[in-house]
């Protein structure tokens with residue numbers, strides 16, 4: 001059975017990836033959609049009656065839910081053509097303003113789930129299969145005021161680049177997506193402790209465009225997908241200049 005798996009499929013960029021997958025007619029026997037909000041996942045079957053969706057209302061923080069995903073893969077023994085990992089969240093605020101539990105949750109969902117879900121799906125990835133991971137431009141530089149989130153996305157970027165190098169034999173196309181701020185529900189939770197900095201409002205991207213670019217970059221087998229001129233420039237300068245220089249200015253009270 002040929003399948004695609006999309007996590008974070010209940011909202012934002014995950015939703016856009018489901019739509020793009022459908023538009024690209026990949027002839028998948030099933031698309032497995034993962035997130036906690038079951039009713040939102042079930043809506044996919046109503047929207048696209050011609051496609052079979054497997055609804056997996058899983059919390060990627062819960063061991064029993066990861067076990068369930070592992071068992072389901074083992075039973076079905078699918079050939080995974082497309083794997084897209086979008087589940088993630090961030091909370092803005094200085095380290096001491098965010099509870100230890102919330103910080104650990106960010107590490108769990110943004111980092112541990114990447115490691116665990118990847119380990120589960122990799123044995124079933126098809127030759128030349130596609131893997132797309134949502135990292136963030138926050139991965140380019142430490143971010144005072146968003147420290148745990150930025151560190152978690154630096155982890156994702158580093159992990160995905162290594163995974164890509166390890167996957168050469170199977171010729172997997174593996175891409176880390178690193179957008180700046182994107183207009184999604186992400187900010188409902190991100191801004192519970194802080195207002196959005198004005199410069200982020202100016203460069204807020206359309207999720208459709210970010211996802212389309214990510215899809216195209218992955219088709220071209222690019223390692224990193226960065227949407228928009230401002231973020232491309234940010235990527236470049238954070239590679240060229242010492243991070244200590246930026247850290248003198250950002251996140252000051």
Ligand SMILES: NC(=O)c1ccc[n+]([C@@H]2O[C@H](COP(=O)([O-])OP(=O)(O)OC[C@H]3O[C@@H](n4cnc5c(N)ncnc54)[C@H](OP(=O)(O)O)[C@@H]3O)[C@@H](O)[C@H]2O)c1
Pocket residue numbers: 007008009010011012013014034035036037038058059060061086087088089090109134135136137178179180181182183184185186187
């Ligand atoms: N928006 C931005 O500015 C931005 C910028 C760069 C990178 N990103 C990254 O892009 C990815 C997608 O974010 P988005 O902007 O599309 O945000 P979003 O609209 O809030 O979507 C986040 C998705 O993650 C799922 N999720 C969160 N916690 C989960 C858990 N414990 N178990 C299972 N699923 C979980 C949510 O589903 P349920 O709530 O239904 O579980 C939702 O589908 C994230 O990794 C985010 O860090 C976002």
